[in-house]
Amino acid sequence: MKTPASKAVIFVIGPTAIGKTGLAIDLARRIGGEIISADSMQVYKGMGTLSQAPTAKERDRARHYLIGSLDPREEYSVAEFIKRSSRIIASIIKRKKIPIVAGGSGLYVRGLVDGLFPSPEADLKFRDKMKKFVAKYGSPSLHSRLAKIDPGSANAIHPNDVRRIIRALEIYHSTGKTMTELKHSTHGLKNKYDIKIFGLIMPREEIYSRIDGRVDKMFESGVIAEVKRLRRKRLSKTAAAVLGFNAISGYLDGKYDLDAAKDMLKMDTRRFAKRQLTWFRPDNRIRWFDVSKRNTKEIIKNIAKGF
Secondary structure (H helix, E strand, O other), rough: OOOOOOHEEEEOOOOOOOHHHHHHHHHHHOOOOOEOOOOOOEOOOOOHHHHOOOOOOHEEEEEEEEEOEEEEOHHHHHHHHHHHHHHHHHHHHOOOOEEEEEOHHHHHHHHHHHOOOOOOOOOOHHHHHHHHHEEEEEEEEHHHHHHHHHHHHHOOOOOOOOOHHHHHHHHHHHHOOOOOHHOOOEEEEHHOEEEEEEEEOOHHHHHHHHHHHHHHHHHOHHHHHHHHHHOOOOOOOOOHOOOOOHHHHHHOOOOOOOOHHHHHHHHHHHHHHHHHHHHHHHOEEEOEOOOOOOOHHHHHHHHHHHO
């Protein structure tokens, strides 16, 4: 039986610079939605250019949450995001609106949808042992070991993703339970609402070209002045990790020139986009739209069916 639209939560995900904000706003206006940012940096005050948060004009077109609401001296985590966004989603639905969660922080999206399972502390000795195994036999061999213990996790982790393979094995080593078992006993939005996840994608070179253009506009829009203001504060570890802060700080400290800072930020953002795609691709619940082949109106029309 189809879940009524009143119990639906829509996710719009994808790599940075793909156009999630614009599409989410147009979708919200089409179906009566309100937007929650699933971005680990847009929540902070005073870093709208660095985080590429929706502008005031964009926020006027649709109601947004978790944008510029947290002091950058405070830490932010997936657990805090889940707590805040869960309350907001319940409120939106109570008012008979449709929550649209938009952003590219894969851990935040997964944690909200699937819940956070209790995770054991790091076992450095075990990790070191596994790294030595990989050095000797290769990551596919370690992946095969995981497949025998936890086929569900192995299916979701690329054979070359050593860090995640080791973590999955470490969880089993520490708890006696597989990551799949722990996830199944954990509750998230999927246990309460009808979750619909839509992903935006385009050829990688086009994404990189968009990133380069965005970075150039950031410098035209005063990102250097923004970093100068942030440097006067004692930023939390989370806030200080925002893309561009270190690259521009190096320029301000005289370590290299402006062009080098721009190139560094472009490269760092490209790497980030690649990590985002690697994170999202294994999730077969995502319905992907190639924005290089389909225009925004067509994509929104497809998403809006049933609302």
